[in-house]
Amino acid sequence: MSLRNLVKHLVxxxxxxxxxxxxxDREKEIQILNRFAEFQSYGVYGVAGETGVGKTTVLxxxxxxxxxxxxxxxxxxxxxxxxxxxxxxxxxxxxEVEGExxxxxRQIREWITEEVASVRxxxxxxxxxxxxxxxxxKSQLPRFNFFAARExxxxxxxxxxxxxxxxxxxxxxxxxxxKEDVLRTLDAIKSQILFENLVVILAxxxxxxxxxxxxxxxxxxxxxxxxxxxxxxxxxxLSKSDIKELLIRRIHEHLELVSQEVLEIASDFADxxxxxxxxxxxxxxxxxxxxxxxxxxxxxxxIEKLVGEYFAHQLTLTENQRKALRALTDFTGSKEDLVxxxxxxxxxxxxxxxxxxxxxxxxxLLLRNxxxxxxxxxxxxxxxxxxxxx
Ligand SMILES: Nc1ncnc2c1ncn2[C@@H]1O[C@H](COP(=O)(O)OP(=O)(O)O)[C@@H](O)[C@H]1O
Ligand SMILES: [Mg+2]
Numbered sequence: 001m002s003l004r005n006l007v008k009h010l011v012x013x014x015x016x017x018x019x020x021x022x023x024x025d026r027e028k029e030i031q032i033l034n035r036f037a038e039f040q041s042y043g044v045y046g047v048a049g050e051t052g053v054g055k056t057t058v059l060x061x062x063x064x065x066x067x068x069x070x071x072x073x074x075x076x077x078x079x080x081x082x083x084x085x086x087x088x089x090x091x092x093x094x095x096e097v098e099g100e101x102x103x104x105x106r107q108i109r110e111w112i113t114e115e116v117a118s119v120r121x122x123x124x125x126x127x128x129x130x131x132x133x134x135x136x137x138k139s140q141l142p143r144f145n146f147f148a149a150r151e152x153x154x155x156x157x158x159x160x161x162x163x164x165x166x167x168x169x170x171x172x173x174x175x176x177x178x179k180e181d182v183l184r185t186l187d188a189i190k191s192q193i194l195f196e197n198l199v200v201i202l203a204x205x206x207x208x209x210x211x212x213x214x215x216x217x218x219x220x221x222x223x224x225x226x227x228x229x230x231x232x233x234x235x236x237x238l239s240k241s242d243i244k245e246l247l248i249r250r251i252h253e254h255l256e257l258v259s260q261e262v263l264e265i266a267s268d269f270a271d272x273x274x275x276x277x278x279x280x281x282x283x284x285x286x287x288x289x290x291x292x293x294x295x296x297x298x299x300x301x302x303i304e305k306l307v308g309e310y311f312a313h314q315l316t317l318t319e320n321q322r323k324a325l326r327a328l329t330d331f332t333g334s335k336e337d338l339v340x341x342x343x344x345x346x347x348x349x350x351x352x353x354x355x356x357x358x359x360x361x362x363x364x365l366l367l368r369n370x371x372x373x374x375x376x377x378x379x380x381x382x383x384x385x386x387x388x389x390x
Contacts, residue, residue, distance in 0.1 A: 003289045006257055009250045010282040012275055014056035023061075024246045026054060029233050030061045036231065037064035037168045037199055044186075044193060044200045044228055048209035049235030051175065052275025055203040058235065059170045062201065068164035070094040073173040080188035081144035087189060088112050088153050091169065095156065100163050108152050119144055153192055161197040169193070171202045179207040190228050209234050237272025237368070246274055247281060258285075261296045268376035269303060271366060280306070304381045311377075314362040317387045320347055324355050325364065325374070325383055332373040 015023050029047070036045045047055050062069060072090040074083060089112045095105035160167045174182050182205065193200050212225040212232050238246070244267040251258060262284070270277035284302040288294060308315070317325070327345040331338065335356065342352040356372070359365035366375050378386075 003257055003285050003291060003294065006251055006254050006285045007282060007289070009254070010278055010285065012278050012282070014054075014060055016057075016060040017063075020061070022246070022249050023057070024242045024249065025238055026058055026061075026235075029235060030058050032233050033058060033062050033201060034064065036201065037062055037067065037069070040199050040230070042194060042196050042198055043230040044190065044202065046202045046204045046208070046212070046229050046232035047235065048175070048204040048206055048212075048232050050206045050237070050273065052273045053235045053237060054274055055175055055235060056172055058233075059172055059201065059203060062168065062170060064166070064168050066164075067166035067168050068098065068160055069168040069170065071170040071172060074171060074185070075173070079144075081146055081149070082116075083185055083188045084146070084149050084153070084192060085112055085116055085144065087192070088149060088156065089116075091153070092156060095160060098160070098164075101156075101159055104159055105156065108156055111152065112149070115145060115149070150192055154195070157195050157198050161195070166197045166199070169198060169200045171200060173203065175203040175205045177205065179205060179211070182208055186228055204232065208232075238274060239272065240267045240270075243267040243270045243272065243274065243277045247277055250278070251281075256293070258294045259296065262294050262299045265296065265299050265303070265380050268379045271376045300380050303377070304386060307377055307381055307386065311362075311364075314364070315387050320351060321355055321358060322383070322387055323347065324352075324359065325378070325387070328365070328374050329379065332371055334370060335372060338372050 033045075033047065047058060049055055059071060070091065072087075072094050074086045074090060089109060092105045092109035092112065096102050096109065098105070157167060174185065177185070186202075208225070209232055212229060215225040244263050247263055247266060248255065258281075262281075266277055266281045266284070269280045280299070280303065283306065284294060284299045287302055288298045291298065323345055324342055324347065327341055328338075331341055333341075338356060339349060339352045342355065343349060347355065356365065360367055360372075364375055364378055366373055
């Protein structure tokens with residue numbers, strides 16, 4: 001068996017019911033989502049977390065008895081109208097495979113396509129005319145038929161609910177957008193997606209979760225996210241042992257090709273993020289595909305190369321910052337512990353605070369739930385050769 005075969009087991013792709021044997025942890029989160037789907041009669045819910053942590057994956061595991069579950073994407077558009085159109089188009093398309101509602105869904109999709117084509121066609125025409133500096137009246141522009149679109153959406157949902165009892169709508173990919181854009185999108189559709197027997201679950205970026213919890217707790221002055229979301233499930237990064245298990249499940253047939261230390265180092269590198277774990281092991285195998293077996297030197301070399309490339313602009317450190325790094329290789333603890341640790345290596349207290357801040361900003365030091373530690377990306381690299389002194 002050669003390393004070539006290993007690469008195909010290390011692909012980054014969301015898991016689903018068919019590949020559930022590769023899933024580690026997340027039973028609790030999936031159960032909560034399934035309960036929203038099954039027991040709540042309407043409302044908007046969310047699943048949030050950093051990119052690569054597994055949002056699409058958990059959405060793929062949402063099941064509900066006696067309900068129709070559909071996953072769609074909506075892409076960000078400039079205007080409220082076009083977001084609504086996008087939503088209707090994608091939902092209609094997803095429903096076209098449902099026997100009893102297929103025909104109506106197809107008609108609605110065709111209607112939307114036509115609307116968009118005619119408005120867009122006109123707008124294009126106008127811009128050509130306008131560039132020839134001919135005056136035109138704004139009032140002559142054909143408008144998106146917003147109210148008709150809303151009615152079509154309602155029709156589609158009501159019909160589905162009638163036939164299937166309930167519709168669970170999973171909206172993925174909004175997590176790729178910036179917070180402000182997500183908020184704008186949500187604002188645009190929130191009143192269009194409140195229907196009895198429609199449960200909507202959205203994938204959201206981490207920043208929205210932070211905002212949401214602050215609103216719930218009344219820490220934000222003008223918070224209103226708790227008006228939009230009934231609840232949000234937050235996906236914490238996985239534990240190091242879960243990350244290791246995830247890798248082992250993928251390559252278990254070829255474990256002899258990878259040393260234990262390699263799995264250990266890849267798991268540190270990931271810092272709890274499944275995508276990063278798969279990525280680093282894939283890269284390492286790929287770059288050493290001619291070797292018989294992957295050992296510590298190989299993965300460390302790959303990490304050093306990647307860190308050198310991706311962090312290049314952050315790698316210039318002051319003497320004190322570097323001193324701090326050396327002291328922190330195996331550190332985990334509170335800010336107070338951290339300051340104490342730095343003081344032990346001869347750094348003044350006030351300086352220690354600012355060093356901590358700088359290293360967090362450079363993402364070299366991680367802060368999670370009040371606990372500081374060195375990012376796993378740096379744990380196994382030779383810092384003296386990697387970092388340049390300023
Ligand atoms: N709990 C898990 N167990 C095993 N692999 C996982 C798990 N969660 C995510 N992954 C893997 O990590 C990668 C990123 O997951 P994905 O669901 O696409 O993340 P997100 O949607 O949050 O960006 C995928 O390759 C997926 O297979
Ligand atoms: Mg995703």
